[in-house]
Amino acid sequence: MEKVDHIGIAVKDLQESMDYYIHTLGLKLLGTEEVPEQHVTVAFLDAGNIKLELLEPIGTEGAVSKFISKRGEGVHHIAFGVSDIRQRMADLRENGVTLLQEEPKRGAGGADVAFLHPKSSFGVLVELCAKRTRGDE
Amino acid sequence: MEKVDHIGIAVKDLQESMDYYIHTLGLKLLGTEEVPEQHVTVAFLDAGNIKLELLEPIGTEGAVSKFISKRGEGVHHIAFGVSDIRQRMADLRENGVTLLQEEPKRGAGGADVAFLHPKSSFGVLVELCAKRTRGDE
Numbered sequence: 001m002e003k004v005d006h007i008g009i010a011v012k013d014l015q016e017s018m019d020y021y022i023h024t025l026g027l028k029l030l031g032t033e034e035v036p037e038q039h040v041t042v043a044f045l046d047a048g049n050i051k052l053e054l055l056e057p058i059g060t061e062g063a064v065s066k067f068i069s070k071r072g073e074g075v076h077h078i079a080f081g082v083s084d085i086r087q088r089m090a091d092l093r094e095n096g097v098t099l100l101q102e103e104p105k106r107g108a109g110g111a112d113v114a115f116l117h118p119k120s121s122f123g124v125l126v127e128l129c130a131k132r133t134r135g136d137e
Numbered sequence: 138m139e140k141v142d143h144i145g146i147a148v149k150d151l152q153e154s155m156d157y158y159i160h161t162l163g164l165k166l167l168g169t170e171e172v173p174e175q176h177v178t179v180a181f182l183d184a185g186n187i188k189l190e191l192l193e194p195i196g197t198e199g200a201v202s203k204f205i206s207k208r209g210e211g212v213h214h215i216a217f218g219v220s221d222i223r224q225r226m227a228d229l230r231e232n233g234v235t236l237l238q239e240e241p242k243r244g245a246g247g248a249d250v251a252f253l254h255p256k257s258s259f260g261v262l263v264e265l266c267a268k269r270t271r272g273d274e
Contacts, residue, residue, distance in 0.1 A: 001162050003185025007144065007215060009261055017259045024232045025138050025217075025263075047217075048140025049186040073260030075212040078144060080162075080184075095161045122154045123210030124146055126162075 005081035005129045006044070006051035010064045011073050014056035018043050021052065035108045040064050042108045053079070053108065077115070079127035085112050088128055092116065104130070142218035142266045143181070143188035147201050148210050151193035155180050158189065172245045177201050179245045190216070190245065214252070216264035222249050225265055229253065241267070 011017040014032070021027045022045070030044040030051065038055075039062025045052040055076060057065035067076055082088045085104050093099060098117035107113035107129065116126040148154040151169070158164045159182070167181040167188065175192075176199025182189040192213060194202035204213055219225045222241050230236060235254035244250035244266065253263040 001164060001184070004144075004187050007141070007212075009259070011259050020257075020259065024229065024234060025258075027138060047138070050141050071208065074255070075144075075215065075261055078212065092161065097161060118211070120157075121162075122146075122148050122157065124212055 001080040001082065003081055004050050005079045006053045007047075007075060008053045008055055008077040008079060008125075008127065009074065010067050010076040011054050011056055012068060014041055014043055014054055017054050017056075017073075018045075021045050021054070027052065033108055034058070035106075037106050038062060038064070038108070044108070077125040077127045079113070079129040082128045082130050085114060085128050085130035089114055096120075104128075138217040138219065140218055141187050142216045143190045144184075144212060145190045145192055145214040145216060145264070146211065147204050147213040148191050148193055149205060151178055151180055151191055154191050154193075154210075155182075158182050158191070164189065170245055171195070172243075174243050175199060175201070175245070181245070214262040214264045216250070216266040219265045219267050222251060222265050222267035226251055233257075241265075 022029055027045040027047055030046050032043045034041050039058045040055045041058060043054045055064045064076060089099055097120045100115040100117055104112035104114045110132050112130045114128045118125045159166055164182040164184055167183050169180045171178050176195045177192045178195060180191045192201045226236055234257045237252040237254055241249035241251045247269050249267045251265045255262045
């Protein structure tokens with residue numbers, strides 16, 4: 001794991017929570033984006049050394065909607081930036097870690113992402129996140 | 138808020154979870170410490186740009202023990218590093234944020250810490266964390 005890329009936070013109302021993080025806590029908005037693959041609209045905020053990713057569910061099908069129904073709003077995942085996501089997934093599997101998918105999926109910002117099962121990480125949903133560079137496919 | 142200092146993670150078994158973060162995820166241990174004021178033993182891990190703080194409850198009285206009883210293991214708080222914690226607390230109160238204490242308390246590493254009520258931060262327990270420098274009192 002190179003470093004923490006962002007902390008994902010499940011929210012019911014993106015605009016209301018953005019207002020709080022920007023105007024009350026003083027963070028800067030980096031951008032917003034719909035990620036239909038993950039059933040969320042996200043806002044990235046600059047927290048200095050890392051980003052906060054606010055996640056508002058689209059519909060009731062996605063993991064974030066289910067998370068909020070079960071546990072309420074709050075921290076949803078910690079995302080570590082990695083360079084070779086497939087290699088990292090293979091290494092983790094070899095170490096007995098359960099992953100939530102076989103192959104990386106498309107996440108916000110066009111990144112490749114994969115999630116470790118929270119049971120493997122003592123209750124924390126850990127995301128691996130690999131930025132795509134031009135020419136990747 | 139200057140930047141994220143650490144992510145606090147509530148765990149039942151410090152040794153077992155440290156083993157996972159160090160040997161499986163490849164993070165480096167920075168140190169462990171008992172913080173009787175907060176009823177926890179903590180381990181700090183170097184996650185590159187920020188720290189992870191694993192928190193194992195001491196006894197059943199503290200906030201972390203209660204968190205685990207209610208919600209299970211997982212992310213407990215996000216800590217922002219600040220320079221003047223009393224000023225920041227006053228500013229937040231003026232902005233309508235509810236704080237969990239009137240005065241800063243002593244946290245791990247001898248830092249001054251204060252918590253924002255999760256209801257103010259849309260389900261996230263936010264900590265303000267000010268490192269003490271020699272001569273402070």
